[in-house]
Amino acid sequence: MNSKPTHFLLVEDDDAHAELTMLALSEHQSTNTIDRVSDGEQAVAYLRQQDEYVDKPRPDVIILDLKLPKIGGLEVLDIIKKNDSLKNIPTVTLTTSANEKDRAMAYERNVNSFLTKPIDFDDFQSMIRDLSFYWSVWNQPPVTAA
Amino acid sequence: MLKNQTHRPKTPSPEANNSMPAHRTMNSPPESANETAPMKPRKWRKWHTWFLILAAIAAPLHLAVTSQSLTALHFDLARLLLAVAYALPCIGLVIIHSSSVSRENAAKQKAGNEITERQRIENSLADARMSLGSQKVALDGFAIVAETDPSGTITYVNDMFCEVSGYAREEMIGQNHRMLNSGHHPKSFFIEMWRTIAAGNPWRGEIKNRAKDGSYYWVDTYIMPFTNAQGKVEQHLAIRRVITDQKENELAIQKANEELEKANDQLERFVYTASHDIKSPLVTIQGFLGYLKRDIQDGATDRLLTFVNRIESGVRKMNENIQGLLDLSRAGRLTAEPVDVNVETVIYELIEDHSKRILEKNAIITVHDNLPEIRADHAQITQVFDNLITNALKYGCDADNPMIDIGSTSTDEEVRFFVSDNGSGIAPEYRDKVFELFHRLSVDGEGTGIGLALVRRVAELHGGSAWVESNKNNGSIFWVSLPRKEVSLVAA
Numbered sequence: 001m002n003s004k005p006t007h008f009l010l011v012e013d014d015d016a017h018a019e020l021t022m023l024a025l026s027e028h029q030s031t032n033t034i035d036r037v038s039d040g041e042q043a044v045a046y047l048r049q050q051d052e053y054v055d056k057p058r059p060d061v062i063i064l065d066l067k068l069p070k071i072g073g074l075e076v077l078d079i080i081k082k083n084d085s086l087k088n089i090p091t092v093t094l095t096t097s098a099n100e101k102d103r104a105m106a107y108e109r110n111v112n113s114f115l116t117k118p119i120d121f122d123d124f125q126s127m128i129r130d131l132s133f134y135w136s137v138w139n140q141p142p143v144t145a146a
Numbered sequence: 147m148l149k150n151q152t153h154r155p156k157t158p159s160p161e162a163n164n165s166m167p168a169h170r171t172m173n174s175p176p177e178s179a180n181e182t183a184p185m186k187p188r189k190w191r192k193w194h195t196w197f198l199i200l201a202a203i204a205a206p207l208h209l210a211v212t213s214q215s216l217t218a219l220h221f222d223l224a225r226l227l228l229a230v231a232y233a234l235p236c237i238g239l240v241i242i243h244s245s246s247v248s249r250e251n252a253a254k255q256k257a258g259n260e261i262t263e264r265q266r267i268e269n270s271l272a273d274a275r276m277s278l279g280s281q282k283v284a285l286d287g288f289a290i291v292a293e294t295d296p297s298g299t300i301t302y303v304n305d306m307f308c309e310v311s312g313y314a315r316e317e318m319i320g321q322n323h324r325m326l327n328s329g330h331h332p333k334s335f336f337i338e339m340w341r342t343i344a345a346g347n348p349w350r351g352e353i354k355n356r357a358k359d360g361s362y363y364w365v366d367t368y369i370m371p372f373t374n375a376q377g378k379v380e381q382h383l384a385i386r387r388v389i390t391d392q393k394e395n396e397l398a399i400q401k402a403n404e405e406l407e408k409a410n411d412q413l414e415r416f417v418y419t420a421s422h423d424i425k426s427p428l429v430t431i432q433g434f435l436g437y438l439k440r441d442i443q444d445g446a447t448d449r450l451l452t453f454v455n456r457i458e459s460g461v462r463k464m465n466e467n468i469q470g471l472l473d474l475s476r477a478g479r480l481t482a483e484p485v486d487v488n489v490e491t492v493i494y495e496l497i498e499d500h501s502k503r504i505l506e507k508n509a510i511i512t513v514h515d516n517l518p519e520i521r522a523d524h525a526q527i528t529q530v531f532d533n534l535i536t537n538a539l540k541y542g543c544d545a546d547n548p549m550i551d552i553g554s555t556s557t558d559e560e561v562r563f564f565v566s567d568n569g570s571g572i573a574p575e576y577r578d579k580v581f582e583l584f585h586r587l588s589v590d591g592e593g594t595g596i597g598l599a600l601v602r603r604v605a606e607l608h609g610g611s612a613w614v615e616s617n618k619n620n621g622s623i624f625w626v627s628l629p630r631k632e633v634s635l636v637a638a
Contacts, residue, residue, distance in 0.1 A: 013586070014426060014430070016427075016430035016433070016434070016456050016459065016460060017426070017429060017430060017433075019456070020429070020430070020433040020434070023437070067419075067422060067584075069585070069586045069587050069588065070576060070579075070587060095422075096422050096425050096426045096429060097418070097421055097422045097425050099418050117429050118429075119425070119428050119429055119432050120432065121432050121433055121435065121436025121437075121439075122436070124429070124432075124433055124436070125436070
């Protein structure tokens with residue numbers, strides 16, 4: 001079991017969706033920390049600790065939307081999984097509607113989990129709660145990723 | 147069937163005779179029939195000699211008998227001898243005659259047999275010639291026929307070749323087939339062909355050729371190389387069937403299929419993205435309704451207004467997305483007849499519509515007075531300029547003194563309109579992406595990612611194009627090129 005707080009990076013362009021996800025995350029796991037960036041370019045800069053993100057911590061879990069401005073989610077995933085220092089960070093895609101092709105392409109790029117945002121409020125709440133609980137409590141990351 | 151046949155069959159064409167290979171499969175008729183003829187006079191000479199000898203004996207005896215200088219006994223004896231001397235040549239002549247007659251008969255019969263055999267061969271040759279001749283007539287009426295030497299130089303062409311290619315016979319003889327090269331096939335195509343026929347194997351393929359008048363025709367081609375006894379290729383015979391119509395249909399079907407596949411892909415992507423964009427505000431609305439409901443149940447009121455505002459913006463977003471999709475579906479095809487559009491009027495009307503936002507942004511808008519009239523779908527062109535001005539106001543007004551310029555430059559073929567701003571501009575790597583359907587560069591929650599895709603689509607529908615360049619003093623210049631008003635619209 002993980003005792004130290006888990007740091008989430010949320011990559012989401014839709015402000016309302018980001019707010020909903022962060023509300024749900026903070027409600028269920030108050031010790032967790034969350035940062036949000038709103039496009040693929042910012043996500044890559046954050047992970048590389050460039051420019052304004054120079055002091056940002058390395059996230060323990062990345063929640064990644066697929067439809068993102070500038071650099072798309074699949075491209076960001078590709079960058080993460082091809083980078084030796086980033087590839088061990090559990091990356092979960094959280095999209096509005098996912099077709100089979102996106103799912104296949106995400107798994108080809110070694111995504112750790114693929115989730116679709118439920119429309120139902122209770123489903124959305126329980127999914128974010130489970131997601132948070134699973135990755136911050138049950139999951140045992142490798143030493144390098146800690 | 148023809149694969150193993152390495153010898154050239156004899157053809158009845160006079161041209162072909164000039165180039166007959168040295169090696170033949172068919173033997174000439176036998177020439178031994180005349181060999182017995184010289185024997186006959188030699189035998190005749192032999193019997194003639196005997197006749198002369200007997201005559202030489204008979205003549206003095208005749209003289210002796212007639213001179214009456216002999217005794218009676220001698221006389222009788224001489225007369226007997228004389229009779230014998232006369233009789234013998236006579237008998238000889240009879241014998242000679244009869245034997246010569248029988249010999250003649252034998253020779254005649256032999257010659258007769260030989261003539262029958264010769265006749266038979268000649269008849270079958272004539273039949274073969276006739277059959278080949280009819281085959282040639284049929285082939286000439288059906289296909290292009292040509293012969294070339296091993297280096298590819300044309301040595302024979304039939305009438306159909308001249309007819310189809312548009313070249314006269316004398317223009318082609320002595321030339322290489324390269325004179326018909328359309329440039330359609332890669333070099334490797336002909337290398338493979340030459341490798342096959344140089345090895346003595348027939349080659350078949352479809353070739354696009356260029357006629358003398360520059361038009362193109364397709365031929366289904368069969369090339370047969372013919373070798374001599376040493377296995378060396380001596381010439382090629384090429385038979386070609388014109389298949390231009392068939393080929394054009396084939397290519398048209400192929401092209402239509404590719405377009406359909408492309409359209410299907412686009413449709414699939416469109417449906418996927420459209421459903422995503424319609425579902426997205428629903429997630430927002432449902433999510434905040436959930437919080438709203440919970441807070442009301444709990445009696446908490448401090449966040450209620452925030453949640454209601456989020457729900458409202460979700461509904462607004464939904465409406466925007468649906469409107470954008472409707473606009474896009476309308477832009478898919480031209481519904482209205484193209485009319486003369488006064489672009490200047492269109493622009494001033496749009497500025498009027500956007501006056502509130504222009505004031506908010508404190509932007510200075512300059513409209514250059516050289517805007518030409520064009521011939522286009524009025525509603526769609528209005529939509530194009532509306533989207534460009536909206537974008538400039540939304541994303542190009544982040545400078546201290548926002549300025550938007552609208553104008554045009556013209557050439558003989560096209561009119562280029564521009565809408566430029568002095569905002570923060572678009573990085574080069576995103577300048578093509580911004581025209582992609584549903585692709586948004588900004589994360590402000592505004593916009594649907596449809597506007598610029600629609601601009602490009604309308605421009606292309608009118609036979610033009612749309613693109614963005616970097617402005618000199620930062621900012622962007624969006625260009626829309628349209629053909630001059632005489633140019634008709636292209637079909638969707």
